[in-house]
Amino acid sequence: MNGESPVERPAAALFEDVVGQDRAVAQLAAAARRPVHAYLLHGPPGSGKRAGARGLAAALLCPDGGCGACATCRRVLAGSHPDLVVVERSGASLDVDDARTAAARAQRRPLEADRQVILVPDVHLAGPAVPALLKTVEEPPPATVFVLLADDLPAGLATIVSRCVQIPFAAVPPAVVSAWLVARGVDEGVAGAAAAASGGNLDRARLLVHDAGFATRQERWRSVPARLDGTGSAAVAVATELLGLAEDALVPLREEHARELTSLEEQAEASGARGIPGRRQVEERHRREERRWRTDDLRMGLAALAGVYRDRLTALVAAGGPRNPGADAERRRAVAHVEAVGAAAAALGRNVQEGLLLEALLVELSGMAD
Numbered sequence: 480m481n482g483e484s485p486v487e488r489p490a491a492a493l494f495e496d497v498v499g500q501d502r503a504v505a506q507l508a509a510a511a512r513r514p515v516h517a518y519l520l521h522g523p524p525g526s527g528k529r530a531g532a533r534g535l536a537a538a539l540l541c542p543d544g545g546c547g548a549c550a551t552c553r554r555v556l557a558g559s560h561p562d563l564v565v566v567e568r569s570g571a572s573l574d575v576d577d578a579r580t581a582a583a584r585a586q587r588r589p590l591e592a593d594r595q596v597i598l599v600p601d602v603h604l605a606g607p608a609v610p611a612l613l614k615t616v617e618e619p620p621p622a623t624v625f626v627l628l629a630d631d632l633p634a635g636l637a638t639i640v641s642r643c644v645q646i647p648f649a650a651v652p653p654a655v656v657s658a659w660l661v662a663r664g665v666d667e668g669v670a671g672a673a674a675a676a677s678g679g680n681l682d683r684a685r686l687l688v689h690d691a692g693f694a695t696r697q698e699r700w701r702s703v704p705a706r707l708d709g710t711g712s713a714a715v716a717v718a719t720e721l722l723g724l725a726e727d728a729l730v731p732l733r734e735e736h737a738r739e740l741t742s743l744e745e746q747a748e749a750s751g752a753r754g755i756p757g758r759r760q761v762e763e764r765h766r767r768e769e770r771r772w773r774t775d776d777l778r779m780g781l782a783a784l785a786g787v788y789r790d791r792l793t794a795l796v797a798a799g800g801p802r803n804p805g806a807d808a809e810r811r812r813a814v815a816h817v818e819a820v821g822a823a824a825a826a827l828g829r830n831v832q833e834g835l836l837l838e839a840l841l842v843e844l845s846g847m848a849d
């Protein structure tokens with residue numbers, strides 16, 4: 480040692496978009512220093528796998544082991560370096576043609592760097608393409624590193640999993656999502672709510688922040704107790720409004736889905752295909768995502784509502800005062816409110832009719848009105 484602090488390679492800057500994944504980042508950095516021929520980054524949507532893969536690719540292609548500052552690093556991170564080849568699926572699933580594309584690109588020599596990285600996202604959707612993909616990954620051409628991404632690991636993927644070094648990603652903790660948003664200039668209140676609603680998915684959190692209706696929806700949910708006047712008709716009216724808000728919440732997601740279809744159409748046209756291959760499956764996935772999104776939005780609303788009752792309870796407890804039957808009853812009511820909302824949130828995932836569930840909850844809360 481000459482006293483100078485050693486230069487960190489790969490530089491931490493390469494992974495600055497990978498949030499709350501210290502273990503995965505350490506594994507990626509180790510991989511960059513002693514690469515093998517295939518990696519599988521797996522974890523839930525929005526956990527930062529793509530950003531991690533780009534950081535790894537930059538470290539592998541950079542002449543200085545991933546300095547984070549040179550033109551190579553910058554172009555790889557921006558997705559514009561010719562030796563980072565991204566094989567996006569051309570339809571609903573990653574099909575045999577996509578796997579062949581990956582194989583063909585792998586045979587090519589690197590254009591600029593000493594190596595090339597073939598990045599294949601959505602490997603959990605490989606299905607019938609698994610054998611073709613496996614063959615490619617198993618017979619690595621020299622100077623080629625495969626980086627596969629998967630949201631989960633279905634049983635059919637077992638052979639591929641066994642041929643790759645696995646790097647697991649976890650859902651990002653809400654506090655980390657929130658801090659990440661605040662660091663990007665998002666208002667703290669909006670960041671906290673978006674983080675809580677994101678389910679640890681950074682992509683979703685980002686969408687929520689740009690969802691103009693998000694703050695309004697939260698406010699409508701928080702004003703529910705004030706709008707319940709003890710009558711069933713008010714409860715039903717509020718429930719109807721809240722369901723409508725959950726529909727409004729789908730707008731940004733539907734816009735994103737429309738953009739995806741447009742881009743698939745353009746790809747199909749460019750390759751001379753008539754229409755998007757597997758269009759029905761794409762649309763089916765979109766419907767599934769919309770259902771899940773809607774349920775998540777209702778859950779987030781219920782969390783906001785529970786927060787109002789919890790604040791009330793906290794205030795009652797803090798106010799203290801002499802014990803008397805009136806104050807005790809008020810506290811018990813606040814506890815019952817919090818519990819009722821919690822029970823409804825728990826029931827949401829159980830395939831219940833969401834409209835009926837909400838109405839029943841609001842009627843119940845009305846009956847406990849204060």
Ligand SMILES: [Zn+2]
Nearest residue numbers: 541546549552
């Ligand atoms: Zn560099």
